[in-house]
Amino acid sequence: MFVRIQLEWLELTANLFLAGYTRREIQTALNDFLLDKLSVGSESKSSGRSKAISILSKIWVTILAKLAPLRDEALEFLQNTPKEQHLPIHWGMTMAVYPFFGIVAEHTGRLLRLQGSFAAGSIQRRLQEKLGERETVSRATQRVLRCFVDWGVLQDTSEIGVYQPGLTQLIDNRKLAAWLVEAALVASDFDSQALSVISQTPALFPFVINSINPRDFEANQRLEFFHQGLDERMVMLHGV
Numbered sequence: 001m002f003v004r005i006q007l008e009w010l011e012l013t014a015n016l017f018l019a020g021y022t023r024r025e026i027q028t029a030l031n032d033f034l035l036d037k038l039s040v041g042s043e044s045k046s047s048g049r050s051k052a053i054s055i056l057s058k059i060w061v062t063i064l065a066k067l068a069p070l071r072d073e074a075l076e077f078l079q080n081t082p083k084e085q086h087l088p089i090h091w092g093m094t095m096a097v098y099p100f101f102g103i104v105a106e107h108t109g110r111l112l113r114l115q116g117s118f119a120a121g122s123i124q125r126r127l128q129e130k131l132g133e134r135e136t137v138s139r140a141t142q143r144v145l146r147c148f149v150d151w152g153v154l155q156d157t158s159e160i161g162v163y164q165p166g167l168t169q170l171i172d173n174r175k176l177a178a179w180l181v182e183a184a185l186v187a188s189d190f191d192s193q194a195l196s197v198i199s200q201t202p203a204l205f206p207f208v209i210n211s212i213n214p215r216d217f218e219a220n221q222r223l224e225f226f227h228q229g230l231d232e233r234m235v236m237l238h239g240v
Contacts, residue, residue, distance in 0.1 A: 002100055003051050004143045007151050009034070010090045013056040014078055023061055027053055059090075059097045067096055069222055070183065077176055087151065088171060088207055092183030095203065102187035102203045103127065104144040108154070108163075109202025117157060117164040120145055153206035170208045177209045178216040182223060185237060192236035194228070 012033060016026045030053045038049035063071045070093070077089050095102035107126050111118035123145065124138045131137050145163065148154040154163045171177040181199045188198070199212045214225045214233060224236045 002098055002140050002144050002147075003048075003055060004146050004150070005052060005055055005094075007087065007090060009052065009056055010059065010094070011083070011086060013060045014075065014090075017060050018075055018079065023057065026061055027057065030056060055098070059093050063097065067186070070096055070179070070186065073179055077179065081173070081176070085169070087153075087169060088176065088180050091151075091204075091206070092180045095187040096183045099187045100140060101144055101147075102184070103130070104141055105148075105205065106201065106203040108145070108148065109205030112165055112205055113202060117162060120161045120163065166206070168206055168208055172210075174212070174216045175219075177212055178220065180204060180207065180209070181212060181235075182217075182220065185223075185235065192234050195225075195233045195235045198235060 009030070013026065013030060016029055021029065031049060034049045034052060038052055060071065074089050074093050078086060081089070091105075095105065104123060104127065107123050108118070111122060120142060124141045127137050127141050128134070145154065149156060149163070149166070153166045153168075155166045156162075157164050171180060177199075181195075181204075184201050184203050185193060185198050187203065188201070195212065195214070199209055214235075217223055217225070217235075222238050224238050226234050226236065228234045
Protein backbone atom coordinates (compact mmCIF):
# COMPACT_ATOMS: atom_id res chain seq x y z
CA MET A 1 0.00 0.00 0.00
CA PHE A 2 1.00 3.60 -0.58
CA VAL A 3 2.83 5.68 2.02
CA ARG A 4 3.20 9.44 2.43
CA ILE A 5 5.64 10.71 -0.19
CA GLN A 6 6.86 14.27 -0.66
CA LEU A 7 7.20 15.95 -4.04
CA GLU A 8 10.82 16.88 -3.37
CA TRP A 9 11.63 13.19 -2.89
CA LEU A 10 10.13 12.36 -6.29
CA GLU A 11 12.02 15.26 -7.86
CA LEU A 12 15.30 14.10 -6.32
CA THR A 13 14.79 10.51 -7.48
CA ALA A 14 14.06 11.56 -11.05
CA ASN A 15 17.03 13.93 -11.11
CA LEU A 16 19.38 11.23 -9.84
CA PHE A 17 18.16 8.88 -12.56
CA LEU A 18 18.59 11.59 -15.19
CA ALA A 19 22.12 12.20 -13.94
CA GLY A 20 23.02 8.59 -14.72
CA TYR A 21 23.21 7.18 -11.20
CA THR A 22 22.74 3.42 -10.91
CA ARG A 23 19.82 1.88 -9.07
CA ARG A 24 22.01 1.08 -6.07
CA GLU A 25 23.55 4.57 -6.04
CA ILE A 26 20.09 6.13 -6.13
CA GLN A 27 18.88 3.98 -3.25
CA THR A 28 21.96 4.92 -1.21
CA ALA A 29 21.48 8.62 -1.95
CA LEU A 30 17.80 8.44 -1.02
CA ASN A 31 18.61 6.59 2.18
CA ASP A 32 21.08 9.30 3.17
CA PHE A 33 18.65 12.07 2.20
CA LEU A 34 15.77 10.54 4.18
CA LEU A 35 17.92 9.58 7.16
CA ASP A 36 16.53 12.29 9.42
CA LYS A 37 13.05 12.18 7.90
CA LEU A 38 11.93 8.56 8.17
CA SER A 39 12.77 5.54 10.27
CA VAL A 40 13.86 2.26 8.70
CA GLY A 41 10.76 0.10 8.51
CA SER A 42 9.82 0.58 12.14
CA GLU A 43 6.37 -0.80 12.86
CA SER A 44 5.77 2.21 15.09
CA LYS A 45 6.08 4.47 12.03
CA SER A 46 3.40 4.53 9.30
CA SER A 47 5.98 4.91 6.55
CA GLY A 48 9.47 3.51 6.95
CA ARG A 49 12.41 4.77 4.97
CA SER A 50 12.84 1.51 3.10
CA LYS A 51 9.20 1.51 1.97
CA ALA A 52 9.43 5.12 0.79
CA ILE A 53 12.62 4.36 -1.16
CA SER A 54 10.93 1.36 -2.76
CA ILE A 55 7.98 3.49 -3.89
CA LEU A 56 10.22 6.26 -5.23
CA SER A 57 12.31 3.72 -7.11
CA LYS A 58 9.30 2.00 -8.67
CA ILE A 59 7.97 5.32 -9.93
CA TRP A 60 11.16 6.61 -11.57
CA VAL A 61 13.86 3.91 -11.62
CA THR A 62 12.84 0.24 -11.47
CA ILE A 63 9.72 0.76 -13.52
CA LEU A 64 7.79 -1.99 -15.28
CA ALA A 65 8.95 -2.46 -18.87
CA LYS A 66 5.52 -1.64 -20.27
CA LEU A 67 5.61 1.74 -18.51
CA ALA A 68 9.17 2.64 -19.49
CA PRO A 69 8.13 4.65 -22.60
CA LEU A 70 5.68 6.66 -20.48
CA ARG A 71 8.45 7.27 -17.91
CA ASP A 72 10.99 8.22 -20.56
CA GLU A 73 8.67 10.85 -22.00
CA ALA A 74 8.03 12.13 -18.48
CA LEU A 75 11.77 12.56 -17.98
CA GLU A 76 11.90 14.69 -21.12
CA PHE A 77 9.17 16.90 -19.67
CA LEU A 78 11.13 17.27 -16.43
CA GLN A 79 14.17 18.40 -18.37
CA ASN A 80 12.27 20.89 -20.53
CA THR A 81 9.68 22.24 -18.10
CA PRO A 82 10.20 24.77 -15.28
CA LYS A 83 10.37 23.08 -11.88
CA GLU A 84 7.26 24.86 -10.64
CA GLN A 85 5.32 23.04 -13.37
CA HIS A 86 6.53 19.52 -12.49
CA LEU A 87 3.52 18.57 -10.35
CA PRO A 88 1.45 17.01 -13.19
CA ILE A 89 4.47 14.95 -14.29
CA HIS A 90 5.00 13.43 -10.85
CA TRP A 91 1.23 13.05 -10.47
CA GLY A 92 0.88 11.14 -13.73
CA MET A 93 3.78 8.80 -13.02
CA THR A 94 2.65 8.09 -9.46
CA MET A 95 -0.86 7.34 -10.69
CA ALA A 96 0.34 5.08 -13.51
CA VAL A 97 2.63 3.04 -11.25
CA TYR A 98 0.31 3.00 -8.23
CA PRO A 99 -3.33 2.84 -9.41
CA PHE A 100 -4.46 3.10 -5.76
CA PHE A 101 -3.20 6.69 -5.83
CA GLY A 102 -5.38 7.27 -8.88
CA ILE A 103 -8.42 5.68 -7.22
CA VAL A 104 -8.13 8.02 -4.24
CA ALA A 105 -7.62 10.96 -6.61
CA GLU A 106 -10.69 9.98 -8.63
CA HIS A 107 -12.96 9.81 -5.59
CA THR A 108 -11.46 13.02 -4.23
CA GLY A 109 -12.05 14.85 -7.50
CA ARG A 110 -15.60 13.56 -7.75
CA LEU A 111 -16.51 14.73 -4.25
CA LEU A 112 -14.89 18.11 -4.82
CA ARG A 113 -16.99 18.57 -7.96
CA LEU A 114 -20.16 17.60 -6.13
CA GLN A 115 -19.65 19.28 -2.77
CA GLY A 116 -16.67 21.62 -2.87
CA SER A 117 -15.28 20.02 0.29
CA PHE A 118 -15.42 16.56 1.86
CA ALA A 119 -14.57 14.50 4.93
CA ALA A 120 -11.79 11.93 4.80
CA GLY A 121 -14.25 9.35 6.10
CA SER A 122 -16.31 9.69 2.92
CA ILE A 123 -13.34 8.66 0.78
CA GLN A 124 -12.36 5.87 3.14
CA ARG A 125 -15.86 4.38 3.08
CA ARG A 126 -15.96 4.45 -0.72
CA LEU A 127 -12.54 2.79 -0.96
CA GLN A 128 -13.51 0.13 1.57
CA GLU A 129 -16.65 -0.61 -0.46
CA LYS A 130 -14.47 -1.01 -3.55
CA LEU A 131 -11.46 -2.80 -2.07
CA GLY A 132 -12.76 -4.37 1.12
CA GLU A 133 -13.08 -3.21 4.71
CA ARG A 134 -9.45 -3.62 5.67
CA GLU A 135 -7.57 -1.35 8.03
CA THR A 136 -4.72 -1.16 5.53
CA VAL A 137 -7.07 0.39 2.96
CA SER A 138 -8.18 3.04 5.44
CA ARG A 139 -4.62 3.90 6.47
CA ALA A 140 -3.33 4.01 2.90
CA THR A 141 -6.23 6.25 1.87
CA GLN A 142 -5.39 8.68 4.64
CA ARG A 143 -1.73 8.75 3.59
CA VAL A 144 -2.62 9.57 -0.01
CA LEU A 145 -4.94 12.36 1.17
CA ARG A 146 -2.09 13.77 3.24
CA CYS A 147 0.11 13.61 0.12
CA PHE A 148 -2.50 15.74 -1.61
CA VAL A 149 -2.26 18.28 1.22
CA ASP A 150 1.55 18.18 1.20
CA TRP A 151 1.54 18.67 -2.57
CA GLY A 152 -0.79 21.65 -2.26
CA VAL A 153 -3.78 20.29 -4.19
CA LEU A 154 -5.91 19.92 -1.05
CA GLN A 155 -6.14 22.14 2.00
CA ASP A 156 -7.09 21.36 5.58
CA THR A 157 -10.10 23.19 6.95
CA SER A 158 -10.91 24.31 10.48
CA GLU A 159 -12.73 21.00 10.90
CA ILE A 160 -10.38 18.08 11.50
CA GLY A 161 -10.47 15.54 8.67
CA VAL A 162 -12.34 17.82 6.27
CA TYR A 163 -10.60 19.02 3.12
CA GLN A 164 -11.17 21.72 0.55
CA PRO A 165 -9.56 22.36 -2.86
CA GLY A 166 -6.01 23.64 -3.04
CA LEU A 167 -4.13 24.90 -6.06
CA THR A 168 -5.07 24.07 -9.63
CA GLN A 169 -2.72 24.20 -12.58
CA LEU A 170 -3.59 24.94 -16.19
CA ILE A 171 -1.93 22.47 -18.55
CA ASP A 172 -1.32 24.60 -21.62
CA ASN A 173 1.37 22.33 -23.10
CA ARG A 174 -0.65 20.13 -25.46
CA LYS A 175 1.94 17.35 -25.46
CA LEU A 176 2.02 17.26 -21.65
CA ALA A 177 -1.77 17.29 -21.52
CA ALA A 178 -1.89 14.29 -23.87
CA TRP A 179 0.73 12.49 -21.76
CA LEU A 180 -1.26 13.15 -18.59
CA VAL A 181 -4.41 11.77 -20.19
CA GLU A 182 -2.47 8.63 -21.15
CA ALA A 183 -1.24 8.25 -17.56
CA ALA A 184 -4.83 8.54 -16.34
CA LEU A 185 -5.94 5.84 -18.78
CA VAL A 186 -3.11 3.54 -17.64
CA ALA A 187 -4.18 4.06 -14.02
CA SER A 188 -7.88 3.47 -14.72
CA ASP A 189 -9.78 0.19 -14.65
CA PHE A 190 -10.39 0.46 -18.38
CA ASP A 191 -8.33 -0.41 -21.45
CA SER A 192 -10.26 2.16 -23.48
CA GLN A 193 -12.40 5.18 -22.76
CA ALA A 194 -14.04 8.06 -24.56
CA LEU A 195 -11.43 10.76 -25.03
CA SER A 196 -13.86 13.37 -23.74
CA VAL A 197 -14.32 11.35 -20.54
CA ILE A 198 -10.73 10.41 -19.72
CA SER A 199 -9.43 13.91 -20.42
CA GLN A 200 -11.84 15.26 -17.80
CA THR A 201 -11.49 12.42 -15.28
CA PRO A 202 -11.86 13.48 -11.64
CA ALA A 203 -8.51 11.75 -11.02
CA LEU A 204 -6.88 14.81 -12.61
CA PHE A 205 -8.76 17.21 -10.34
CA PRO A 206 -5.76 19.51 -9.67
CA PHE A 207 -5.34 20.23 -13.38
CA VAL A 208 -7.28 22.16 -16.00
CA ILE A 209 -7.06 20.51 -19.41
CA ASN A 210 -8.83 22.35 -22.19
CA SER A 211 -10.36 20.50 -25.12
CA ILE A 212 -8.04 17.82 -26.42
CA ASN A 213 -8.17 15.83 -29.65
CA PRO A 214 -6.34 12.92 -31.29
CA ARG A 215 -3.96 15.28 -33.13
CA ASP A 216 -2.37 16.00 -29.76
CA PHE A 217 -1.32 12.32 -29.67
CA GLU A 218 0.11 12.12 -33.19
CA ALA A 219 3.62 11.09 -32.08
CA ASN A 220 2.33 8.63 -29.49
CA GLN A 221 2.56 5.01 -30.65
CA ARG A 222 1.25 3.70 -27.33
CA LEU A 223 -2.37 4.65 -28.00
CA GLU A 224 -4.95 3.82 -30.65
CA PHE A 225 -8.05 5.78 -31.60
CA PHE A 226 -11.37 4.64 -33.02
CA HIS A 227 -14.95 5.88 -33.30
CA GLN A 228 -17.86 4.53 -31.32
CA GLY A 229 -21.28 5.54 -32.52
CA LEU A 230 -21.59 8.61 -34.69
CA ASP A 231 -19.18 11.03 -33.08
CA GLU A 232 -17.62 9.51 -29.95
CA ARG A 233 -13.84 9.32 -30.21
CA MET A 234 -12.39 6.48 -28.17
CA VAL A 235 -8.79 6.09 -26.99
CA MET A 236 -7.28 2.68 -26.25
CA LEU A 237 -3.95 1.46 -24.94
CA HIS A 238 -2.01 -0.05 -27.84
CA GLY A 239 -1.79 -3.82 -27.96
CA VAL A 240 -4.68 -4.41 -25.54
